[in-house]
Amino acid sequence: MLPAEEALLTGRWSSDKEKSDRSTTGAALAKLVVEGAFREALTSDAAKSVLKVPHDSHLSNPMSTWFSATSVNADDELLRLSVAVACLHAFVQVNWTGPDLSIRPTGVLNISERIGEDALNRLAIMELAYSGEPAYHLAQDATFLRIAQILLDFPFQHCESAPWWRLRAFNVHEQVLDEAVAPPPSISSNVKELLPNIADPDLKARLLLEHGLLQHHCANDRDAADRFVEAAQSTGMEYELTGALGKRTKFQQMDVTQLILLAESRKRTDAPEPNSSTVSEPNGSSSGTAHDHMPETLALNDDTLLEHTQFTASHSAASSSRLAHLDPANQPALDPLDQCILLSLCLNVRNTSPAHGLTQEQMAPYVARVISHPRNWSVHTMALLLRSRLESGRTRLVERSVLQLQALVDQMPTTDAPLSERLLYFHDIPLPSKWELERELATRFLELGVVRSALEIFERLEMWEEVVKCWQAMERHDKAIKIVRDLLEGRKAEADVVLARSKEGTSGTKRQAMDSAREAKLWCILGDLEPDRAEEHYMKAWTVSGETSGRAMRSLGGYHFARARFAEAVSCLKRAVKINPLLSRSWFVLGCACVRLEDWEGAREAFTRCVSIDDEDSESWNNLASVYLRMGEIGKKKAHVSVPFANKQLAFRALQQGVKRSYDNWRMWNNYMIVAVDVGELSEACRALGRVIEERSSRSQNESDGAYAESYVDEDVLDRLVDAVTRAPANPDDAVEGEGTARDAALNPNEGHGLYKRVLDLFDRIVLPRVSSPRVFRAYARLLTWQSHWVDALKAYMDAYRCGVAGTWERGEEDLRKWREAVSEVEEIVDVLRNFGPRAEEGLNWRSQARSVVRTFMGKTKDFEDQPEWQQLVDLQEELKKASDS
Numbered sequence: 001m002l003p004a005e006e007a008l009l010t011g012r013w014s015s016d017k018e019k020s021d022r023s024t025t026g027a028a029l030a031k032l033v034v035e036g037a038f039r040e041a042l043t044s045d046a047a048k049s050v051l052k053v054p055h056d057s058h059l060s061n062p063m064s065t066w067f068s069a070t071s072v073n074a075d076d077e078l079l080r081l082s083v084a085v086a087c088l089h090a091f092v093q094v095n096w097t098g099p100d101l102s103i104r105p106t107g108v109l110n111i112s113e114r115i116g117e118d119a120l121n122r123l124a125i126m127e128l129a130y131s132g133e134p135a136y137h138l139a140q141d142a143t144f145l146r147i148a149q150i151l152l153d154f155p156f157q158h159c160e161s162a163p164w165w166r167l168r169a170f171n172v173h174e175q176v177l178d179e180a181v182a183p184p185p186s187i188s189s190n191v192k193e194l195l196p197n198i199a200d201p202d203l204k205a206r207l208l209l210e211h212g213l214l215q216h217h218c219a220n221d222r223d224a225a226d227r228f229v230e231a232a233q234s235t236g237m238e239y240e241l242t243g244a245l246g247k248r249t250k251f252q253q254m255d256v257t258q259l260i261l262l263a264e265s266r267k268r269t270d271a272p273e274p275n276s277s278t279v280s281e282p283n284g285s286s287s288g289t290a291h292d293h294m295p296e297t298l299a300l301n302d303d304t305l306l307e308h309t310q311f312t313a314s315h316s317a318a319s320s321s322r323l324a325h326l327d328p329a330n331q332p333a334l335d336p337l338d339q340c341i342l343l344s345l346c347l348n349v350r351n352t353s354p355a356h357g358l359t360q361e362q363m364a365p366y367v368a369r370v371i372s373h374p375r376n377w378s379v380h381t382m383a384l385l386l387r388s389r390l391e392s393g394r395t396r397l398v399e400r401s402v403l404q405l406q407a408l409v410d411q412m413p414t415t416d417a418p419l420s421e422r423l424l425y426f427h428d429i430p431l432p433s434k435w436e437l438e439r440e441l442a443t444r445f446l447e448l449g450v451v452r453s454a455l456e457i458f459e460r461l462e463m464w465e466e467v468v469k470c471w472q473a474m475e476r477h478d479k480a481i482k483i484v485r486d487l488l489e490g491r492k493a494e495a496d497v498v499l500a501r502s503k504e505g506t507s508g509t510k511r512q513a514m515d516s517a518r519e520a521k522l523w524c525i526l527g528d529l530e531p532d533r534a535e536e537h538y539m540k541a542w543t544v545s546g547e548t549s550g551r552a553m554r555s556l557g558g559y560h561f562a563r564a565r566f567a568e569a570v571s572c573l574k575r576a577v578k579i580n581p582l583l584s585r586s587w588f589v590l591g592c593a594c595v596r597l598e599d600w601e602g603a604r605e606a607f608t609r610c611v612s613i614d615d616e617d618s619e620s621w622n623n624l625a626s627v628y629l630r631m632g633e634i635g636k637k638k639a640h641v642s643v644p645f646a647n648k649q650l651a652f653r654a655l656q657q658g659v660k661r662s663y664d665n666w667r668m669w670n671n672y673m674i675v676a677v678d679v680g681e682l683s684e685a686c687r688a689l690g691r692v693i694e695e696r697s698s699r700s701q702n703e704s705d706g707a708y709a710e711s712y713v714d715e716d717v718l719d720r721l722v723d724a725v726t727r728a729p730a731n732p733d734d735a736v737e738g739e740g741t742a743r744d745a746a747l748n749p750n751e752g753h754g755l756y757k758r759v760l761d762l763f764d765r766i767v768l769p770r771v772s773s774p775r776v777f778r779a780y781a782r783l784l785t786w787q788s789h790w791v792d793a794l795k796a797y798m799d800a801y802r803c804g805v806a807g808t809w810e811r812g813e814e815d816l817r818k819w820r821e822a823v824s825e826v827e828e829i830v831d832v833l834r835n836f837g838p839r840a841e842e843g844l845n846w847r848s849q850a851r852s853v854v855r856t857f858m859g860k861t862k863d864f865e866d867q868p869e870w871q872q873l874v875d876l877q878e879e880l881k882k883a884s885d886s
Contacts, residue, residue, distance in 0.1 A: 004030040133179045297380075516545050534555075774803045777800035
């Protein structure tokens with residue numbers, strides 16, 4: 001890789017690079033780009049040769065036809081790459097980092113004077129629409145981003161870093177679109193090819209981190225997590241989430257363990273001196289900072305909470321840790337790149353934690369570790385933004401959360417930090433654009449009930465979907481409809497249209513004023529607002545977009561599904577997912593529609609795509625398992641009478657993933673239990689049965705449904721579990737084939753002694769404390785009998801009798817069928833006493849107990865003396881009396 005290329009990637013220009021590349025035109029331009037001098041770079045003669053546009057270029061021609069690349073050597077390619085990077089960073093400067101840009105696209109392009117700045121920007125916005133998703137129409141100087149894309153798409157033979165810049169450009173492009181879209185496959189494949197050629201560990205970490213951020217944006221959380229961890233390994237950063245004693249409130253008397261992130265960067269010989277960081281005073285306040293160019297960090301000023309956790313221990317709780325030498329209250333400053341990695345890991349905590357997890361508590365130490373040592377303007381901005389998001393849901397912190405977000409919005413146009421510093425780590429953090437920051441602020445206002453303030457911001461940003469939500473929140477549905485219709489019919493114009501009309505001196509037309517993607521989105525919004533004409537509006541959106549609007553087909557598919565038109569829903573949703581395959585909701589509804597049509601293969605594909613996009617989607621895992629159980633052989637639509645065992649195994653694995661993501665869903669656990677029994681995974685069936693009982697019993701305590709605990713237990717499954725245990729010999733050594741002993745043998749967890757402990761624990765810890773059922777007690781008794789625990793087994797059988805028909809018989813009952821069932825139970829318990837009594841402990845008078853059972857039952861049921869079965873009871877009583885007398 002050329003030294004100048006590395007300088008462009010890292011944002012730093014060293015004297016060594018200047019000496020080695022001084023003579024080349026491309027290197028001279030690259031140096032200007034690294035220093036943030038975009039005006040000088042893009043108006044230079046060298047840049048003009050790259051940006052030369054034919055005089056006959058017109059807005060009716062795609063911008064890609066305006067440029068050509070005929071590189072003959074490495075310097076020509078470096079020159080083109082430098083111009084592309086300058087354009088990309090100019091777009092980032094004006095829309096992300098600030099301050100305001102001092103040059104416009106028409107100032108660098110040699111184009112006809114008839115093509116105005118705003119017309120050029122509208123053309124770029126239209127061309128930036130991708131995979132059916134429109135680009136944000138108020139993005140400033142979008143032409144720069146489009147030029148960067150075109151120049152980077154040309155082939156490069158000498159510049160190895162070109163694929164990396166394509167990755168960066170696509171990451172920026174993703175954030176301009178309404179919804180995330182799948183990147184071209186070449187981006188990830190080229191990154192993987194480039195990785196082995198990078199020797200510098202920090203440079204390699206950057207590439208891994210940026211690739212992970214792309215995966216994060218596309219909701220591929222598992223791949224993103226892998227890239228973030230690999231990046232940390234590459235930089236050599238050590239980090240650990242642990243605990244240390246400290247105080248969180250001003251009135252706290254005793255120290256308690258607080259969550260903290262210990263982290264330390266590797267020693268870098270060529271690293272710049274760390275900026276001075278905030279120094280903590282004993283009272284929790286700040287003594288100030290030497291770098292005033294950093295974003296303002298607002299103080300909490302709460303009467304109870306400290307500004308930050310005060311750690312009183314000099315070491316963490318994990319004394320055996322590799323980072324045990326760090327003082328929690330005074331950790332060393334981290335390298336800014338390591339700070340970027342920590343913030344990305346923090347994002348991964350948010351994405352991969354279950355809904356009931358400690359997401360906020362886990363994220364806060366990551367953010368606090370970065371905020372404690374400000375090293376870079378953009379990185380510190382991102383850390384403050386994450387802290388603001390974390391604090392938005394806490395009553396004592398919500399005020400600072402909103403004020404901090406407002407401060408971050410206000411700082412963008414300022415010149416308090418040099419541009420080169422703002423761009424230094426821009427590609428290594430998920431910093432939102434200016435309009436996204438303002439959208440987030442408006443959304444925060446909306447959540448707090450400050451609807452008018454939110455409405456003003458959304459209207460200024462021309463985010464009409466959010467404007468509609470605000471009017472609906474104020475119960476002005478008519479006003480929401482009027483705004484959308486005015487936009488579509490030209491009575492209300494967007495800001496860029498107004499500017500274009502005034503500058504071009506023409507009234508224009510609605511078709512010329514608004515690109516097809518934005519108009520299609522408005523028709524979809526109108527369809528949402530007018531359910532009676534929704535189908536008409538969605539089809540209009542589809543037509544206007546030239547059959548490229550994924551939003552139109554998603555909406556129309558959902559419309560048909562809600563009205564049970566499943567074939568039409570499938571047709572629409574298949575088009576939608578073909579346009580943008582990254583939206584899991586579209587795949588989910590498509591899968592449900594296929595299920596209704598009994599298209600099991602189509603449903604399998606849809607739900608498989610759902611879980612591949614979001615593996616936390618427990619409902620999709622459950623539905624996927626259900627589809628497998630309804631399928632015949634793979635590839636056949638109709639299911640056979642018996643489901644193939646391979647499909648049952650696939651269903652089991654799908655449900656196994658589902659219950660991990662939805663641990664409190666007893667219905668999913670119940671499905672998992674049934675399938676586990678079917679495939680012979682009885683150990684898992686035992687665990688699932690326990691979860692069903694625990695969840696249902698805990699829910700019934702808070703409900704007034706009067707449900708009986710017995711209904712929570714699948715007694716058929718319980719009996720099968722006991723059967724699986726008791727089929728094996730009671731002596732473990734007898735269960736081993738050959739001459740070996742149980743001590744040397746591996747136990748099968750799904751039968752015999754390998755399953756016994758889990759089933760016994762199920763009874764003792766979960767079932768018996770909650771359930772009193774004759775069948776449950778009999779199953780428990782059989783388990784105890786297998787182990788020759790005669791006394792306990794006899795007690796369990798007696799408990800079963802007391803819960804049964806005979807034990808709960810009330811005087812005056814007249815149900816003959818029920819009485820005959822009770823007679824059988826009496827005879828059965830007498831047989832149990834006769835068989836188990838002699839084996840039980842000495843002193844147990846089982847004969848007396850048996851006579852008492854018969855006598856008590858006969859006393860309650862004298863009304864049935866004329867029945868034939870009554871004589872059986874009399875004979876049984878006489879038999880017991882004779883046995884007792886003898």
